[in-house]
Amino acid sequence: MALISTLLMGVGISAIGCSSTENASPDRLDRVLGNFTGITLSDFEEGVVKDGVVSSAEYEEAYNLWKTCVEDNDVGVVVERDDFGLLVPTTSIPKERPEQEALDVSAECGEGTFDVVRNLYEDQVLNPDSRDWNEGVVECLIDHDLVDPDYTVEKFLTEELPASAQTEAGTACMSNPFGVTPAS
Incomplete structure (x- = not known):
């Protein structure tokens, strides 16, 4: 299958x-x-x-x-x-x-x-604080030095993701941009 x-x-x-x-x-x-x-x-x-x-x-x-x-x-x-x-x-x-x-x-x-x-x-x-998801992704990518500090939401939405962000850390930013941790 x-x-x-x-x-x-x-x-x-x-x-x-x-x-x-x-x-x-x-x-x-x-x-x-x-x-x-x-x-x-x-x-x-x-x-x-x-x-x-x-x-x-x-x-x-x-x-x-x-x-x-x-x-x-x-x-x-x-x-x-x-x-x-x-x-x-x-x-x-x-x-x-x-x-x-x-x-x-x-x-x-x-x-x-x-x-x-x-x-x-x-x-x-x-996203417990109900923030804009895409802004969170961009902030996370910048915070982890995966994109340049001038990277914007518009670039994120309209351009191919830079190779530097196509990593495990970049994937983590896209799936959990606000760094929420699981409840124990």
């Missing part, structure tokens, strides 16, 4: 052990939903985001809705949890099917179920 890592979020902020209810912020909802231009929230998503906070139970429910849809379309799912307790699903399909099919099924199933909820929940966990 071909394994395909499923990134359901463009930002990649791709925690059950963390309490997210104290991280309510109307700015967070607006900021994260800004990554989903042109979509209409499903009734499920509307219910989840109405209080501006995604609970761990809502996060799990959204994942299970996505997983059921994916599996109903003959795509297998394996899930692991990262150090923060965040779900990291991987999809798989038989070798005779194109890998793109699993990605397409995953994307279609994520609409209205897991995508928005996942992004909000992961932002709560990895």
